Amino acid sequence: MFEGVFLLPYCFFTVLCGLPLFLLETVMGQFTQEGVVTCWTKICPLAQGTGYFIIIIQIYFRVYTIVLAWIVFYLINSFRGTLPWATCNNPWNTGEYITEVKPIQHIFQHNIDQLESYKQNLKPSIHPSIHPSILYRLSGVGSRGQQPKKRSPDFPLPSYFFQLVRGDPQAFPDHTLHCLYSNSEELGTVRWELLLCLLACWIACYFCIWKGVQSTGKVVYFTAIFPYVMMAILLIRGLMLPGALQGLVFYLYPDVSRLADLQVWMDACSQVLFSYGVSAGTLITFGSYNKLKNNCCRDCLWLSVLNASTSFVAGFVVFSTLGFMAQAQGVPIDMVAESGPGLAFIAFPQAIAMMPLPQLWAVCFFFMLLLLGIDTMFAGLEALISAMIDLFPGEMRRPWRREAGLLIFCCTCFIVQICLTTEGGVYLFELVDYYGCSGTCILFGSLIQCLAVGWAFGAEQMCNAVEEITGQRPWLLYKLCWRYFTPLLSLVSCTKQESD
Numbered sequence: 001m002f003e004g005v006f007l008l009p010y011c012f013f014t015v016l017c018g019l020p021l022f023l024l025e026t027v028m029g030q031f032t033q034e035g036v037v038t039c040w041t042k043i044c045p046l047a048q049g050t051g052y053f054i055i056i057i058q059i060y061f062r063v064y065t066i067v068l069a070w071i072v073f074y075l076i077n078s079f080r081g082t083l084p085w086a087t088c089n090n091p092w093n094t095g096e097y098i099t100e101v102k103p104i105q106h107i108f109q110h111n112i113d114q115l116e117s118y119k120q121n122l123k124p125s126i127h128p129s130i131h132p133s134i135l136y137r138l139s140g141v142g143s144r145g146q147q148p149k150k151r152s153p154d155f156p157l158p159s160y161f162f163q164l165v166r167g168d169p170q171a172f173p174d175h176t177l178h179c180l181y182s183n184s185e186e187l188g189t190v191r192w193e194l195l196l197c198l199l200a201c202w203i204a205c206y207f208c209i210w211k212g213v214q215s216t217g218k219v220v221y222f223t224a225i226f227p228y229v230m231m232a233i234l235l236i237r238g239l240m241l242p243g244a245l246q247g248l249v250f251y252l253y254p255d256v257s258r259l260a261d262l263q264v265w266m267d268a269c270s271q272v273l274f275s276y277g278v279s280a281g282t283l284i285t286f287g288s289y290n291k292l293k294n295n296c297c298r299d300c301l302w303l304s305v306l307n308a309s310t311s312f313v314a315g316f317v318v319f320s321t322l323g324f325m326a327q328a329q330g331v332p333i334d335m336v337a338e339s340g341p342g343l344a345f346i347a348f349p350q351a352i353a354m355m356p357l358p359q360l361w362a363v364c365f366f367f368m369l370l371l372l373g374i375d376t377m378f379a380g381l382e383a384l385i386s387a388m389i390d391l392f393p394g395e396m397r398r399p400w401r402r403e404a405g406l407l408i409f410c411c412t413c414f415i416v417q418i419c420l421t422t423e424g425g426v427y428l429f430e431l432v433d434y435y436g437c438s439g440t441c442i443l444f445g446s447l448i449q450c451l452a453v454g455w456a457f458g459a460e461q462m463c464n465a466v467e468e469i470t471g472q473r474p475w476l477l478y479k480l481c482w483r484y485f486t487p488l489l490s491l492v493s494c495t496k497q498e499s500d
Helices: 003-032 049-077 112-121 133-139 156-166 177-182 192-209 213-239 244-252 256-260 262-276 282-288 296-329 341-353 358-391 401-421 425-435 439-470 476-499
Strands: none
Touching (some): 003 256, 003 262, 003 282, 003 296, 003 439, 003 476, 049 192, 049 341, 049 358, 049 439, 192 213, 192 358, 256 262, 262 439, 262 476, 296 439, 358 401, 439 476
8 A cells, every 4th residue: 555665664663563562472471481361460460351352352363264265265266277357258247347457547538527526436435455446347437438338347356356255246236345335234145165165264273273382383384484485486476577677666666755644654553563463462372382491582583574574575576566467557556556455366366367377376376375374363273272271271271172172162263254255244354354353452452561561560570581581681672662662652553543
């Protein structure tokens, strides 16, 4: 959304929020050797509710398993002889079809008043995660300026995405985004192919962690390392594409005036906290699995550098490909540069469909996303089951109790999420994503943790704990961040997001 201008705020919040919180939560787990709830009894008993708050957040995060199901759906269809989202002769396509995307100004070049009215009335109603090419479809005007006879013109890939998340378009004849959000009471029927993908995802997550850290440690070698292989392949391919330089210039030479936009900074703060996994319980949980004298300061520093470097290199993969897509379509790159689901499920696959051997690159891309998604999901599941074991050690530490408890939880989540596989399930997903898994929750959790540790427990006490377990005293910057900078930035960001 904010192209390369995002890098400076990202680095700023990485230093003042991401790294300090990363170390704080890891130390909390390693020093207490407890999970996300019981660790607070040894640090600040009054703040034990923070652990339960994090558990609730993790339960809400289970909704993202449906996104894994979407990825599996795309991955399976990537093995077809012709990518189904690359053509318009599919059963779910309706109306007229546009394969040549042109800027909005070209569509309305003979009617300036209609263009201004379009921008004011239609564009604000579009969900920001949807690719901008759908804007043309909603305008009701074809790429050559002609009026469609029956329905608004359709685009192959957005139509495929709608078919994926909504099913048969005949269930909702008005095949538009407005219909997507106005039929909240009409969930429709279950998409059985998507339901099977969801089931496969839950089975995979279960067997990744069912034996505890022993099985998780083995799986993570593959799920954490192999995506780098895939990313390297996609990076080399992306840099060889025509138009890649245009995308890299857009990425590395941003409009610095955007730095005056407060929203850029707020989104960077949320992105840093999400990418570092803070306020989610996973860092505390995996920290508790460390040996008591492990040098967590060194580990956290190098992992933070690796995380930031990965995000930076991933930008080269994305923008080199988007530059190719923009050149192939003859549009400015800002017309194809998107974030969120619009990038993963519409913009990037659309670019892949234009490459030679599109099936190969589609498999690489979605397999990489699948591994990253599973890695994130089973880390959250491990945090949940570990918290349950620490809360009820007498019952949960008996033979096979962990496996049975995890199975019951996974089955319950799967049954609850069946509604997300219906034709209108995306509406429910958006509700939970917006209200239950928002950046505000993460920011609030970070704020409470910093107040509890930096002021109630004491930043000096935490520094002493770090020195006790690692043999070296943490930098002064960590102490200042835990006590002042991080809670202040979290409070400002949380307040700004709530006001919006």
